Amino acid sequence: MIRFNQVHKRYPGGYQALKNVSFEIAAGEMVFLTGHSGAGKSTLLKLIAAIERPNLGSVLVNHQNVGVLKSRALPFLRRNLGIIFQDHKLLFDRNVFDNVLLPLQICGFDYRESHKRARAALDKVGLLKREKSNPIALSGGEQQRLCIARAIVNRPSILLADEPTGNLDAEYAQEIMAIFKSFHQVGVTLLISTHDESVLQNTDVRVLALRQGELQPALPFPTSGESAQA
């Protein structure tokens, strides 16, 4: 589903964010991406959504080399991805419901179908009662869940989450993880970045560990059984 071949990413100015990164994520897998801040987690996710492009190597999403996609083709790649942003990127000039509606309007869904889907997505993250609120009135955890609702509303096959539990306390973080697991169960491919290793406790999932832009061969988490290396 997602495949990196010897990907290098250097930002203008010379900062080397990723060095020779190779891995593969199969359809329906749930994978965590760990590392300290600055390790290259966000860059890696941006390469998948073609927000950034690799300097060397190739990034394949659904067998499509997204590093060389024409800008006209980008919207159609991104419609297939659900992205949960570190800074939420919610729009405060409209209510919760309209925030979730936006991806559906972009894809051209008709009125009834889009409203039905938006309600279902809000219900899924437990925000249906807040649909008329302005997102600014939501708590941090609720904003995060709204961001998730917006990411899943057009039922993407791949979900990318950048530090989804970043600033949340443990209880909220557990809620969010539970939501992700429910997506995993219905076959969505998930790639979730986190610097908070505590959320990985007691979970049995694959982990990709980044350190200074390089993928670590060994797993730092004893609780996890699988290898991080692809």
Add this chain to the structure above:
Amino acid sequence: MRHALAQNVGVLRRMFASKLAGILNILVIGIALSLPAGMYVLLQNAQGLVAQLSGTPQISLFMSMDAKADDIDKLRRQLEQHPAIARVEFVSRAQALEQLKQSTGLADVIGGLNQNPLPDAFIVYPKPGAAQALDELRIELAKLPRVELAQLDSAWAYKLEALLKFGRMLVLILAILLSLALIAITFNTIRLQILTRRDEIEVAKLIGATNGFIRRPFLYFGATQGLLGGIMAWLIITISLLLLNHQLNALAQLYASQFALHPLSPGDSLTLLLFSMYLGWLGAWLSVARHLSQIEPR
């Protein structure tokens, strides 16, 4: 379709959220457009007047008061055989007086006269030719026996026509300049809109919006603003003409005549509205093409 409409209405509502700024913009566009369009209306009126008065050039030959009937007959034959003359029309003194009574507001004055002060006259329609040839013909006719005065009626009409041409050029230049101003106003408004809606554009790009999807509301906004500006210009012109006509009426009554400025014709009104709408759209398009590519998600 209904959904797309509702969605665009929603977007436009958000864009017009700043009411005062929007109204001021529309007012500025309206005033900018009303200047050339208003001048155009005045020119149209002046042109109508000139066409009514001049038509084709003609030379009036006024006979001396002592001219007899056979003098007139002789002159008529002479004129009819002249190679440079297309047609001749005779206006007797009595006819001339009658016409004068009907066509101007001087009926009362003429009624008070105890004898007809007007001479017999020929109206000579020359064959089409240069203005100089007409003048030469006039001098030649003036020398004919029993002719008191030969007058080239169209000379002043030519001058007026030249003045009108000047006016039309002025309107054209003004229209071009103020159209550019309208485009600039829209360009800038849309630039500000794009800047204030930067987050939305960025998010929309991130979740798969095509450039067309992002561009569309801005184009609609530009066209709507242009159209509203056009309606404003139309109102300014129509109300101004109503006020002017009110005053003109009072003036015309003093001369016992009727005169009123015609408003914009339906066709011209439609042209004005479509044109302003198109200019708004164009300004928006230029602005979007220039600024949207600068916003790329990071």
